[in-house]
Amino acid sequence: MNRSVFIPDNYKQVYLIDMTAKELHERQTWTLNQKIDHSLGVIDSFIARNNGNVYLAYSGGKDSTILMKLCEIIKRDILCVFVNTGCEYPSIVHFVHKMQDEGHNIKIIRPKITPREVWKQYGFPLVSKEVAEYIHCIRTNPNSIKSQNAFGLRNPDSQFVLSDKWKYLINEPYETSNMCCKKLKKDPSHKFAKEYGLFPIVGTMASESKLREKTYIRRGGCNVFGENAQSLPLSIWLEDDIWQFIRENNVEIADIYSKGVRRTGCAACGFGCQFKNDTRLAILRDLYPKYYDMVMKFENNGVTFREAMRKMLKVNGLFLPDENLELKLQFDE
Ligand code: SF4
DSSP states (O other): OOOOOOGGGGGGGGGGGOOOOOHHHHHHHHHHHHHHHHHHHHHHHHHHHTTTOOEOOSSSSHHHHHHHHHHHHOOTTTTTEOOOOOOHHHHHHHHHHHHHHHOOOOEEESSSSSSHHHHHHHOOOEEOOHHHHHHHHHHOOSSHHHHHHHHHOOOOTTTTTOOOGGGGGGGGGGGGHHHHIIIIIIHHHHHHHHHHHHHEEOOOOOOGHHHHHHHHHHHHEEEEETTTTTEEEETTOOOHHHHHHHHHHHHOHHHHHHHHSOSSSOOOOOOTTTTOOHHHHHHHHHOOOOHHHHHOOOEETTTTTTHHHHHHHTTTTOOOOOOHHHHHHHHHO
């Protein structure tokens, strides 16, 4: 793909402070070409305003692979940083090495701690980031404002109230926590960025979650400048745009996508597995059974991840992919 950078007329709107959900939704209806031009303008501006001191936070997934293609149009040798957390699908790690061998400027960094150690020290990532954070907060500091808000006590309008069905986690013998992302992803990235004085370009989209949509609206656009400068050039893209771009530009992506995986990221994370249509664990067990077995044996306070996951899934009437009908009958007794 070889495009010249076109800065659209509405480019200035990228920096509107008073963004509304309506404006975001309007942008999401733009054509793919309009979005590409918008993203190139965002990247160009971010690199220029930061004197080239930027890097692409590269996950090896399809979205950040597209973002790499766009960034390389503006800066051919843009630095791409991949954090090998130890939780990635082997297919993703293999793909990142392949891209590196093909000449993309990819640096691979690692956290100081392994996933097994994080889960043992801090707790399992269960249900969702928000739920895990609140459970951890309630267990460690039950009188804090955050803990009270989790029960809707301080602020009845609080955007997050802990659902009754996850309250059992408060009294479990094992810890539940959102520290895993911090230790495995954020800390190594922040350390790297600080050490080299670089600011990140990240391939997330507002359409991925309500939280990301709200963040985009609050920020008023794709770029944030200053001390915590960050660029999110794909913010207004939709999942369909990503696939259209891949098709139209014949973009090579990791082969894991051809095996039923819709979203990459950590292969055995407990966040989101409680949804009926989540196939992550089934795919992991199917494609990488040894890895699946290993992760299921990770422990916190003497309880295995398997036991914690079994209980979490049961709340929604679900089961681990390798647990059979016999076990189902046991639960029903
Ligand atoms: S996505 Fe899940 S497994 Fe991966 S770092 Fe975050 S909490 Fe840990």
